[in-house]
Amino acid sequence: MATAKRPATRRKAAPPEPEPAKCPVCKGTGEVSRTVRVGRKRRAVGEQTGLCLNCLGSGDAPAD
Template identity: 85%
Template sequence: MVARKPGATEPAKCPVCNGTGEISRTVHVGRKRRVAGEQTGLCLNCLGSGEAPST
């Protein structure tokens, strides 16, 4: 984590993961594509940092 200067504003949160850096996806199994649960993974929008990417 990068040290921030006192009084500096906080970076905006990633809109996809809400600043957590992780997202959950539903896992489907079988030919009928039954729901088997959820799997947590890295947010590809912010690459796990939780900060909104700069444009």
């Protein structure tokens, strides 16, 4: 006597892990901009980007 074949059962996918909260200072980019000023009257000529010191460039909110 032949055994009955069962349809293959599918496993449920694990729920995705929640994304970590974004840094409020750099908004998750890891970089912040500062205005560059030159001259005696200190006029603004542009912006310079640098590492976010709040999250150290990771973009994730630091744990308090």
